[in-house]
Amino acid sequence: MNLIEHINDIFNQSVQQQMESLPLVAGPIARSAELIVLRLLEGGKILTCGNGGGAGNAQHFSSLMLNRFERERPGLPAVALTADSATLTAIANDYDYDEIFAKQIRTLGHPGDLLLAITTSGNSENVNAAIAAAHERQMRVIALNGRDGGRLPGLLQEGDEEIRIPGESTARVLEGQLLVIHCLCDLIDRQLIGN
Numbered sequence: 001m002n003l004i005e006h007i008n009d010i011f012n013q014s015v016q017q018q019m020e021s022l023p024l025v026a027g028p029i030a031r032s033a034e035l036i037v038l039r040l041l042e043g044g045k046i047l048t049c050g051n052g053g054g055a056g057n058a059q060h061f062s063s064l065m066l067n068r069f070e071r072e073r074p075g076l077p078a079v080a081l082t083a084d085s086a087t088l089t090a091i092a093n094d095y096d097y098d099e100i101f102a103k104q105i106r107t108l109g110h111p112g113d114l115l116l117a118i119t120t121s122g123n124s125e126n127v128n129a130a131i132a133a134a135h136e137r138q139m140r141v142i143a144l145n146g147r148d149g150g151r152l153p154g155l156l157q158e159g160d161e162e163i164r165i166p167g168e169s170t171a172r173v174l175e176g177q178l179l180v181i182h183c184l185c186d187l188i189d190r191q192l193i194g195n
């Protein structure tokens with residue numbers, strides 16, 4: 001196997017996938033960034049969740065909010081629901097793995113907060129249960145989704161946003177989702193602190 005050739009293929013696939021996604025996601029990203037800023041200015045916070053690489057992306061987003069992105073600004077309120085292993089293991093052990101985010105949302109979520117739900121398949125039951133729990137708490141949802149969307153789009157309500165990176169590879173979708181997260185952070189900062 002020619003490893004350099006294979007690396008070349010992976011880079012090409014990633015760049016091509018991201019460029020193909022652009023016309024599909026630009027509008028939803030812009031609307032999502034506006035929704036986030038509106039909710040933050042009204043005193044809301046952002047809860048994030050996802051599994052595996054999606055959990056990493058959820059924590060990446062919340063850390064860029066709580067700390068900062070590329071420029072100086074005060075921290076912004078965001079909580080990654082993936083980060084507290086004591087809580088996650090207790091909920092999974094006492095109830096069900098599908099409940100790990102939903103139970104936290106029913107406790108921490110308030111009307112005016114937002115859920116950033118991250119999945120590449122749209123079929124992760126714990127993420128879909130999180131969306132239902134957010135709606136119970138009158139929260140709006142931004143779904144960072146992938147592939148053919150899975151079951152997730154059927155759960156969204158008016159006022160929610162879906163940003164969907166198409167494609168067959170979970171890894172490539174995750175890479176596109178990280179780019180979306182950086183776009184959101186850039187647009188949030190531009191609206192809050194200018195160009």
Ligand SMILES: O=C(CO)[C@@H](O)[C@H](O)[C@H](O)[C@H](O)COP(=O)(O)O
Nearest residue numbers: 051052053054119120121124170171
């Ligand atoms: O990072 C990767 C694959 O690149 C994996 O850890 C991947 O995130 C996991 O298989 C997740 O459980 C997939 O969940 P989802 O994106 O379908 O909701």
Ligand SMILES: [Zn+2]
Nearest residue numbers: 053170171174
């Ligand atoms: Zn991965």
